[in-house]
Amino acid sequence: MSEIEFLSWVRGPGFQIATIIFIAGVFIRIAEILLLGRKANLAEAKGSEMSSGLRTVLTRSVPDKATFQRSAYTFTAGYIFHLGLFVTIFFYAPHILMFKDVIGISWPSLPSPVVDAFTVVSIIALLVILAHRMSNTVLRFLTTGEDYLVWLVTFLPFITGYIAFHRMWLTSPTLIAMHILSVELLIIVLPFTKLMHSFTFVLSRWYGGAISGYRGVKS
Amino acid sequence: MSASLEKGINALKEQVDSSVAAFFSSCVHCGVCAEACLFYTETGAPETTPINKTEPLRRIWKSEYTLFGRIGKMLGLTKKVDDQFLTEWETLVYDNCTLCGRCSMVCPVGNDIALMIRKTREGMAAAGHAPEGLIGASKRAVTIGSPMGVKLPALEAQIRHVEKDTGLSVPVDVVGAEYMVLLSSMEIMNFPEFIGAVAKIFKKADVSWTISSEAFEATNSGIQIGVSDIAAELVQRIVDAAEKLQVKTVISPECGHAYMAIRWEGPNLVGKPFNFKVRHITEVLDEFRQNGRLKITGKESQRLTYHDPCQISRRGGVIEQPRNLINMFSDNFVEMPDTGKMNWCCGAGGGVSTNERADEVRLKVFQRKKDQLDEIKPDAIVSACSNCRIYLEEGLEEYNVDIPLMSLTETLAEHLAD
Amino acid sequence: MNNNEDKTLEEMTRDEKTHDERTLGETLRSQGISRRSFLKFCAATASMMAMSPAMIPKIARALEQARRPSVIWLSFQECTGCTESLTRSHAATIENLIFNTISLDYHHTLQAASGTAAEAAREAAMKENFGKYLLIVDGSIPLDNPGYSTIAGISNVDMLMETAAGAAAIIAVGTCASYGGIPHANPNPTGAVSVTDIIKDKPIINVPGCPPIPVVITGVLTQFLTFGSLPELDDIGRPMAFYGKSIHDRCYRRPFYDKGLFAETFDDEGAKKGWCLYKLGCKGPTTYNACATTKWNNGTSFPIESGHPCLGCSEPDFWDGGGFYKSISMPTENITKTVIYTAAGAAAAGVAIGAINRSRKNKAVASHSKTGIDDLSK
Known part of the structure; x- marks a missing residue:
């Protein structure tokens, strides 16, 4: 298989396979959750489930000060990583073109050196997160094999993207193909692992907020 | 019929709903909940991390309600729920959790972990893995009518005492009264002053009220042990009494979990909405305040703080009312750090105080409350839960701190203008 | 242009006959190329191939003294674009002259001879310079049916095998010869392959491009003439000096x-x-x-x-490699349809799986046995 054949495969059949698994997996997982249903709350409401739920979807992104201080490492590294993830996925011109091709809409991009800087910061944040996971007592206790797998498949697109952007060691078609392949691996793994939180966080925050809000507590 | 693993697993299966499925799907093992839990912060034991306590429920969710978990189960890859595993988790679920719900407030993906632990207890109890203390309390609650074994004659005796001391009448079984007041056994036996305070305030406020001789007990061991059938039976007694006396509002007394049981879980346990309202005593008193029914004389100048009972503040939504009331009689009110919905638990809620096995850890984790109090050094602590009150007193004594505890209702009654 | 080309052909034919023994330097001078512009060419070549300036005199000396090598040019499944690219320059450049001064013994587009005479010229050159001549190939080689492309009744693959046997080195000019190129494109009806797919025992330099840049070929020739060596190649056989950067x-x-x-x-x-x-x-x-x-x-x-x-x-x-007007980061196939169909299918599957979950839950609720105070212990 030549380099361009490799690149064509990941852009073609590979992308198709990954997309099918990704979309099917995500849809099935979300349907699985929602269709379980929830009993209507018969207690007299003190607040609206819907608006409290929606508010918590947003507000839970920001921890209160004391909570932040208690888990400063987790919040800081997590924040930086997620911000980097967001910027690199959604504001790099080639990525936007991919979205445009798939979903038909596009938006302005950031200069590539800026995205490059976010990539470096995210890579560092991910390494910090890994080190923290391996050294912190609670995290070590909670960590399963899946957590390391998920870390790896998240890390690979960053590192391959960085290498591809800077054309290190190998030639460009191979590097870009490896980058796309790593993303395909990520989206294939996503529906079957805790990476699903990228979708279900909206549901869980909504439920959590709705349960509290129904009782008149802003969560 | 006795407890069995099969019943436990079935109970866990019944507990999984879309919210639980969303919660488990979202958990990323970030560990933030550990730092929100006094059982972790004070013991440093990683297994007390809140989300870890839900493991029995998680395993059932995974193997029963996820496609891939079911495939895994067929291949024999999933972790099983068996008696040995449940025995291991029993102390985590009952002794090391007060269902305070602080973890639910910090979880970055919004998981209501306390709810999940509450649901996990359903499975534990049905499988015969509930602690002896809670089993005993539940039995007494169902057979005698009170987890502490308080019977009607004991209440009647206390009422007579109160009537004699105060010169006020305490109405019992008055049909058509506006309010029906529930009491906790703790109040009946340890703080009968509460009954007098209620009598005094309601007389001044000029509202009709009554106690039911058939359902005076507010507490509900069923929701602490995690058996909805028992909890429903206890709630039903109150519903029957309230309907019989045709009251408009049932008042939950100064007891945290009682409020949760009757106000929030109650209608769901019995399966139909109530045709009366349920309010916490501080909600009712604050309403009196707003309507100008409370006239206060003299202000406390000592440094007062308020201990939020978890089930009333964070889990119950009654946060502002107690503060409004305290500010009526205090000009030196000070908040603890991490207050209101973020307050730290006294360490004795959620059935922990009924579970003798947990005494040691309960006193150990009280350190959290003590540290919190050390930061503001109050002269006295006001609370609106007699369980919090008793165990705060016990904890302070254990740690050689001399800060008196006050009931909000009783203190308010003392400051009523004649 | 045609006149120009004819003239060049004439020159070449003459050169073949009369200047066989002259060095490259002599030939260039006889054509009126000044030493100054010759050195300029050497400097440009050195810089192009990332050599140090100290190498310029060495290149010049070597080139001047080099004997004109025999070159056989085979054209297979091609469009003549490569030859056009190399010959149709606007002015008579030094690169052109380098081409003109090699002993191009066989090139069926350019040579005057045809038919049996042409093939005889090839055979004669092969025999005379066995083991020393350079073989240049443009176009891909069909393998599905040798009859798809023949010259003088000889299939491309046979001619390649035969001619490659005595070549000192092979230069695959253009993407077709290098990698199969357009004939190789899906669905590749002729079973076209590249030179490297067939010849395994000779040094092969790929000079891909559609068409390739002329100076790359002269650069490679220059190095071959100067040092008797072949340039450093990348992992798909291209001279690093020209193909090292994107x-x-x-x-x-x-x-x-x-x-x-x-x-x-x-x-x-x-x-x-x-x-x-x-x-x-x-x-x-x-x-x-x-x-x-x-x-x-x-x-x-x-x-x-x-x-x-x-x-x-x-x-x-x-x-x-996907559409010419589709960016590299875009999927090559229509993914939108896939997304829609998968989403629809998965939604249906999700509803079915959800219904199964629902019924499992209902079953659990139905098999609930009431827990009373006597059911709390085993």
């Missing part, structure tokens, strides 16, 4: 890419301002070639400079 890395529009300034269409403001053509499908980032530095048409420009995205013609399978 078009993107050398592109004068690169700063616009980095700033995120793109032409969205061929006639928008961005296109007029000369912004990056990535969004118009430019393959610069995945294409390794020297276009951006050597340029075309006597150094006039290269495709991107003319406002058209790079097609990636010097890469294997460039014809099948």
Whole structure:
């Protein structure tokens, strides 16, 4: 298989396979959750489930000060990583073109050196997160094999993207193909692992907020 | 019929709903909940991390309600729920959790972990893995009518005492009264002053009220042990009494979990909405305040703080009312750090105080409350839960701190203008 | 142009007969090339091939003394574009003269001889210079049916095998000879393959491009003549000196890419301002070639400079590498349909699986046995 054949495969059949698994997996997982249903709350409401739920979807992104201080490492590294993830996925011109091709809409991009800087910061944040996971007592206790797998498949697109952007060691078609392949691996793994939180966080925050809000507590 | 693993697993299966499925799907093992839990912060034991306590429920969710978990189960890859595993988790679920719900407030993906632990207890109890203390309390609650074994004659005796001391009448079984007041056994036996305070305030406020001789007990061991059938039976007694006396509002007394049981879980346990309202005593008193029914004389100048009972503040939504009331009689009110919905638990809620096995850890984790109090050094602590009150007193004594505890209702009654 | 070409042909035929024994230096001088412009060529070649300036006199000396090598040029499944590229220069450049002064013993487009005489010339050259001649190939070789492309009744593969046997080295000119090129593109009806697919025991230099840059061939020839060696190649057989950097890395529009300034269409403001053509499908980032530095048409420009995205013609399978106007980061196939169909299918599957979950839950609720106070212990 030549380099361009490799690149064509990941852009073609590979992308198709990954997309099918990704979309099917995500849809099935979300349907699985929602269709379980929830009993209507018969207690007299003190607040609206819907608006409290929606508010918590947003507000839970920001921890209160004391909570932040208690888990400063987790919040800081997590924040930086997620911000980097967001910027690199959604504001790099080639990525936007991919979205445009798939979903038909596009938006302005950031200069590539800026995205490059976010990539470096995210890579560092991910390494910090890994080190923290391996050294912190609670995290070590909670960590399963899946957590390391998920870390790896998240890390690979960053590192391959960085290498591809800077054309290190190998030639460009191979590097870009490896980058796309790593993303395909990520989206294939996503529906079957805790990476699903990228979708279900909206549901869980909504439920959590709705349960509290129904009782008149802003969560 | 006795407890069995099969019943436990079935109970866990019944507990999984879309919210639980969303919660488990979202958990990323970030560990933030550990730092929100006094059982972790004070013991440093990683297994007390809140989300870890839900493991029995998680395993059932995974193997029963996820496609891939079911495939895994067929291949024999999933972790099983068996008696040995449940025995291991029993102390985590009952002794090391007060269902305070602080973890639910910090979880970055919004998981209501306390709810999940509450649901996990359903499975534990049905499988015969509930602690002896809670089993005993539940039995007494169902057979005698009170987890502490308080019977009607004991209440009647206390009422007579109160009537004699105060010169006020305490109405019992008055049909058509506006309010029906529930009491906790703790109040009946340890703080009968509460009954007098209620009598005094309601007389001044000029509202009709009554106690039911058939359902005076507010507490509900069923929701602490995690058996909805028992909890429903206890709630039903109150519903029957309230309907019989045709009251408009049932008042939950100064007891945290009682409020949760009757106000929030109650209608769901019995399966139909109530045709009366349920309010916490501080909600009712604050309403009196707003309507100008409370006239206060003299202000406390000592440094007062308020201990939020978890089930009333964070889990119950009654946060502002107690503060409004305290500010009526205090000009030196000070908040603890991490207050209101973020307050730290006294360490004795959620059935922990009924579970003798947990005494040691309960006193150990009280350190959290003590540290919190050390930061503001109050002269006295006001609370609106007699369980919090008793165990705060016990904890302070254990740690050689001399800060008196006050009931909000009783203190308010003392400051009523004649 | 035709006249020009004819003249060149005549010259070449004459050269073959009369100047066989002359060195390259002598030949160049006899054609009126000054020493100054010869050295300029040597300097340009050295710089192009990333050699130190100290090498220039060495190149000059070696070139001057080099004997004209015998070159056999075989054309298979090709469009003559490569030959056109190499011969149709605007002026008589030194590169051209280098070509003119080699002993091109066989090139069926350029040679005057035809038929049996032409084949005889090839055979004679092979015999005379066995083991020393250079073989240049353009075009791919069909393997499905040798009859798809024959010359004088000899199939391409047979002629290649036969001619390669005595070659000192082979230069595969153009993407077809290097990697199969357009004949090799899906569905590859002739079973076209590249030279490297057939010949395994000879040094082969790939000079891909559709067409390739002329100076690359002269560069390779120069090195061969100067040092008797072949240039350093990358992992797909291309001289590193010319194919070591991507078009993107050398592109004068690169700063616009980095700033995120793109032409969205061929006639928008961005296109007029000369912004990056990535969004118009430019393959610069995945294409390794020297276009951006050597340029075309006597150094006039290269495709991107003319406002058209790079097609990636010097890469294997460039014809099948997704649409020319589709960016590298876009999927090559229509993914939108896949997304919609999968989503619809998965939603249905999800509902079915959800219903199963629901019934499992209902079953659990139905098999609930009431827990009373006597059921709390075992």
